[in-house]
Amino acid sequence: MGNSIQCYKPLVLPLCLLALTVGSPGLAIPLSSPVYAVTLRDGITAFAGVPRLISVTTTNNTIRAWSAAYYFTIELPEDASEPLKKLEITQTQGFDVPRYEAQRTRVFAGDRRNRGRSFSIEEVAIAQRTLTLMLEEPIPPGTTFTVGLYPVRNPSVTGVYLFGVTAFPHGEKPQKAFLGFGRLHFYRTPWI
Structure with missing residues (x-):
């Protein structure tokens, strides 16, 4: 049978999980949590079900336009096992780098057309x-x-x-999860 451990009785299951934890390098399955939760031995937390970038949109895609907004809609699945604490949004392509009004940044449930409750922001940091x-x-x-x-x-x-x-779960040592790229295309209007 090799290194496999088989458990047949319900009362033995926690002991079998403990045996798997001791025998597997770096991975711990907390006995008090659902099996799909991911917590590594050294305290690193990670998403079991990775969040998904659903869409990136803007209210105005004209160059030099004032009062535009960029919306990043993300789904944190039920099986993520960990709540989301931090996001990083990095511009990887595009000649010009917009300056953001950090104090106006918003996070809310739903999408830009169907807004739910707001989530409080602790800090917004902008670097390059x-x-x-x-x-x-x-x-x-x-x-x-x-x-x-x-x-x-x-x-x-x-x-x-x-x-x-990039999304980060809640925890002292969060393991980041790259969600993908969002694309915005900016155009020149005929009269500019």
């Missing part, structure tokens, strides 16, 4: 092409939510702008 968003209260699994970013104005150069989105 990365905006880091730390939530005061983590977003629970089973929630679809949207981050609203508000640039001072849209880029002044036309083209495709790509934004990489």
Whole structure:
């Protein structure tokens, strides 16, 4: 049978899980949590079901436009096992880098057309092409939510702008999960 452990009786299951924990390198299955929760031995937390970037949209895709908003809609699945505490949005393509009004950043349940409750933001940090968003209260699994970013104005150069989105679970040592790229395309209007 090799290294496999078989458990037949319900009362023996916790002991078998403990045996698996001791025998497996780096992975611990907490006995008080559902089996799908992912907590590594050294305290690292990770998503079991990875969040998904659903859409990235803007209210105005004209270059140099004022009062635009960029919306990043993300689904944190029920099987994520850990709440979401932090997001990083990094511009990876695009000539111009928009300046954001950090104090206007919003996070809410739902999408831009169907807004639910708001989530409090602890901190917004902007460094070069990365905006880091730390939530005061983590977003629970089973929630679809949207981050609203508000640039001072849209880029002044036309083209495709790509934004990489990375999520971090709640915990002292969160393991990041890259969700993918969001794409915004900015155009010149005929009269500009």
